[in-house]
Amino acid sequence: MAVLIREHTTVHRGQGPTITRQRRRAFLILALPAVILYTIFFVGPTLASFWVSLHAWDGVTEMRWRGLDNFTLLFEDEVFLAAFRNTLAILLAGGLLVFMLSFALLLGMRAMAGRRFARSVVFFPNIIAPIVLSVLWGFLFSTDGLVNAALGGVGLDAPNWLGDHLFLVIFLGLIWTNTGFYVTILMAATDRIPRYFYEAAELDGAGPLQQFRHITMPLSWDVVSTAAVIWTISSLKVFDFIYAFGGTSNDLPPIHTWNTAVFIYGQTFGGRVPAYSFGYASASAVITLVSVIVFVLLLRRVMRRDPIQF
Amino acid sequence: MVAVNLAVLAWMLITSVREHREIFATPFDWPGFAWGNYAEAWQSADFGVAAANSLILVATAAVAVVIVAAPAGYALGRSVERAAASLTLYFALGIGVPVQVIVIPLFVLMERLSLVNNLFGLFLLYVAVSLPFTVFLLTGYFASLPGELEEAAAIDGASRLRTFWTIMLPLARSGLITAFTLNAIGLWNEAFLALVFVQSTDKQTLPLALLGFLAKQQYSGADYGVLFAGVAILVLPMLLLYVWLGRRIIEGMTLGAGK
Numbered sequence: 342m343a344v345l346i347r348e349h350t351t352v353h354r355g356q357g358p359t360i361t362r363q364r365r366r367a368f369l370i371l372a373l374p375a376v377i378l379y380t381i382f383f384v385g386p387t388l389a390s391f392w393v394s395l396h397a398w399d400g401v402t403e404m405r406w407r408g409l410d411n412f413t414l415l416f417e418d419e420v421f422l423a424a425f426r427n428t429l430a431i432l433l434a435g436g437l438l439v440f441m442l443s444f445a446l447l448l449g450m451r452a453m454a455g456r457r458f459a460r461s462v463v464f465f466p467n468i469i470a471p472i473v474l475s476v477l478w479g480f481l482f483s484t485d486g487l488v489n490a491a492l493g494g495v496g497l498d499a500p501n502w503l504g505d506h507l508f509l510v511i512f513l514g515l516i517w518t519n520t521g522f523y524v525t526i527l528m529a530a531t532d533r534i535p536r537y538f539y540e541a542a543e544l545d546g547a548g549p550l551q552q553f554r555h556i557t558m559p560l561s562w563d564v565v566s567t568a569a570v571i572w573t574i575s576s577l578k579v580f581d582f583i584y585a586f587g588g589t590s591n592d593l594p595p596i597h598t599w600n601t602a603v604f605i606y607g608q609t610f611g612g613r614v615p616a617y618s619f620g621y622a623s624a625s626a627v628i629t630l631v632s633v634i635v636f637v638l639l640l641r642r643v644m645r646r647d648p649i650q651f
Numbered sequence: 652m653v654a655v656n657l658a659v660l661a662w663m664l665i666t667s668v669r670e671h672r673e674i675f676a677t678p679f680d681w682p683g684f685a686w687g688n689y690a691e692a693w694q695s696a697d698f699g700v701a702a703a704n705s706l707i708l709v710a711t712a713a714v715a716v717v718i719v720a721a722p723a724g725y726a727l728g729r730s731v732e733r734a735a736a737s738l739t740l741y742f743a744l745g746i747g748v749p750v751q752v753i754v755i756p757l758f759v760l761m762e763r764l765s766l767v768n769n770l771f772g773l774f775l776l777y778v779a780v781s782l783p784f785t786v787f788l789l790t791g792y793f794a795s796l797p798g799e800l801e802e803a804a805a806i807d808g809a810s811r812l813r814t815f816w817t818i819m820l821p822l823a824r825s826g827l828i829t830a831f832t833l834n835a836i837g838l839w840n841e842a843f844l845a846l847v848f849v850q851s852t853d854k855q856t857l858p859l860a861l862l863g864f865l866a867k868q869q870y871s872g873a874d875y876g877v878l879f880a881g882v883a884i885l886v887l888p889m890l891l892l893y894v895w896l897g898r899r900i901i902e903g904m905t906l907g908a909g910k
Contacts, residue, residue: 367811368726372738375723375786382779383745386756393755400759461897467904468889470840472858473882476865526905578749581842585862592866602751602843609755610847619755626752633747 387630394623404620411624420596421625424604427508428629431515431600432576432636438516439572440565443523447531447557448549450524460528463521471518475585478514479503503586508598511583518582519575523568530564531557535651559649566644573636577629578602601629692864692880697852701860702884705839708770708856712777713834716785717827719778724789725815725823729801739790745783754847761848768850776844781834788833788906792826793819829903832896836889857885 394411396404415421446463450456466474482488482502489499502510534556542552558565580602587594593603593611608622609615693699726732727739757776758767766772796819804814820827842858849855855863861881868878893900 364730364811365732367815368730368732368734370812371722371726371815375719375742375782376738378719378779379742379745379782379786382757382760382776383748383753383782384741386753386760387748389756390752400755400762461893461901464901465893468836468840468893468900470842470858470861470885470889472842472861473840473885476861476878476882522905525901529905574747574749578751580751581840581858584842584846585865602749605751605754606843606847610758619759623755626755629749630752633749637747 390623390626390630393620394627396620398619399617400619401617407620411621412628414621415624415628420599421601421604423597424599424601424625425628427598428577428600428602428632431512431579432573435512435516435519435576436569436572439520439523440569442516442520443527444553446520446524447527448553450528456528460525464525465521466518467522471579471581472585474518475514475582478510478517479586482510507586507595511586511598515576515579515582519572523572526564526568526571527561530561534560538651559646560651562644562646563648566640566646569640569644570637573640574633577633580606601625605629692877692884697855697863698857698860698881698884700853701855701857704770704854705857708774708777709835709838712774712781712838713831715774715778716781716834717789717831720782720785720789720830721820721823721827722815723786725793725819727786728790728793729796729798729819739787742783742786742790746787748783750780750843754844758847767848768854770849770854773845773848773856776848777838777841780844781838785830785834788830788903789823789826791906792823792829796822825899829899832892832900833903836892836900839889840885861885 393404395406395408397407397411398404450459453459484499484501484503488502492499500506538556538560539552542556547555579600583594583598583600583603584606585594586598592613593599593607596607599607603611605622605626607616608618608625610617693702723742727735727742761767761772761776764772766775800818800822801814804818809817840858841856842862845856845859846862849859852863864878864881
């Protein structure tokens with residue numbers, strides 16, 4: 342009897358670790374292909390760009406150590422500074438406008454019939470290639486395009502948009518193409534707010550703006566803050582939309598419209614005579630990445646509120 | 652306040668009209684003269700070859716991403732392993748890294764593997780850059796599935812791999828389709844990596860063909876008919892997909908933010 346029990350317990354003791362080991366093995370088999378691929382083709386290159394940014398390199402000959410020289414040079418480079426300013430303008434001013442517009446649209450669409458359809462229409466640019474949007478947008482603002490025709494109709498001067506105000510056109514275009522995404526996110530968030538809050542507020546005499554400020558904003562705050570993070574990340578990724586304003590596959594758009602993404606491309610593979618300044622461009626890549634991190638952390642901090650349960 | 656609302660409404664209407672114009676401008680061209688434009692775009696502007704390249708590349712890459720990401724999503728979304736949480740974060744961080752940050756090391760890496768100007772190389776890159784978002788999406792999806800079936804399978808003695816394959820994978824079908832669709836859309840529209848890694852005309856994708864056509868136009872004068880035929884070749888498949896799977900697409904793309 343004693344022997345039997347002992348045998349029994351040993352079987353049990355042996356089984357525990359086997360199951361854990363099996364689970365762990367299954368976990369590895371399932372997760373490993375993705376981890377390996379992601380590490381080699383994504384994480385590796387991310388870390389490598391830090392290393393490359395400390396060198397002078399054309400990708401072919403030997404790397405030469407430069408320390409932080411690339412970075413000091415970048416901050417004296419008018420082209421880079423303009424690109425960085427543009428990136429920040431898109432991120433900050435563009436972001437502000439996108440969110441203001443999104444909320445405005447949200448208010449406007451609240452009582453509307455067919456808002457599902459309206460939502461699909463507003464969201465539509467998100468599934469279209471940015472270069473197509475860029476072509477269409479440029480078309481609207483061309484010398485004899487719709488915008489000028491409309492301005493002419495009201496008797497105003499028709500400016501040379503694409504020649505004199507190209508960055509403004511790009512900036513407005515980015516707001517146009519992106520707003521739909523945020524309207525959709527915010528709509529999902531505000532739809533979760535129970536109607537009776539608004540009814541109660543109305544009884545107390547609160548107008549739409551007060552309702553917005555005291556009900557909609559606080560109750561959708563966590564979604565707004567996540568959306569702000571998404572905007573930060575995606576605004577730094579913008580490339581195609583600006584690039585296509587150069588008009589061709591081997592020319593770059595005018596320098597004053599560059600953002601840091603176009604700058605990186607322009608310093609390496611882009612243009613008729615590619616520069617292949619890998620080290621220099623990597624330094625600006627590092628600055629881009631650091632900006633992402635700084636802005637996301639900052640946003641997280643600024644926008645942190647205690648979540649409201651409802 | 653009424654005025655504000657009206658202004659907002661008006662703005663929205665203008666936007667929607669704008670978009671309608673886009674949606675419908677190209678189809679309205681058909682009856683008149685546009686069939687010739689399509690033929691022209693297809694042949695002389697190389698959209699035909701590019702469409703075939705895009706189709707094969709996007710279809711295989713989007714399938715491959717899901718094949719690689721689904722097991723990982725399952726492992727990360729439904730494991731008690733301590734590694735799962737940190738690996739989930741490891742993948743999520745990749746979503747914040749812009750492609751232009753990694754393109755230089757990637758180029759050197761691909762050159763050493765002699766995979767530059769090579770559609771298989773581009774396929775590999777497309778799979779890799781789509782991984783962070785797809786794993787993130789599917790991890791969330793698998794985590795949201797009910798656990799009872801999985802427990803029942805475990806009690807019946809099914810191994811974890813078997814449970815994944817025969818029970819959880821079919822259960823997650825809807826999430827997998829969403830992941831496939833979103834990646835197909837993103838990759839179909841992708842221009843940056845294609846621009847860097849493809850050099851010859853016979854290997855270019857549709858966005859490149861469009862950019863190339865814009866270049867040609869600068870010398871030979873603008874032919875908006877053909878240009879918009881080219882644009883339509885790029886847009887119409889996405890439009891069809893949107894009409895067909897619109898809600899799924901919208902919900903999938905906005906998933907990260909809305910809780």
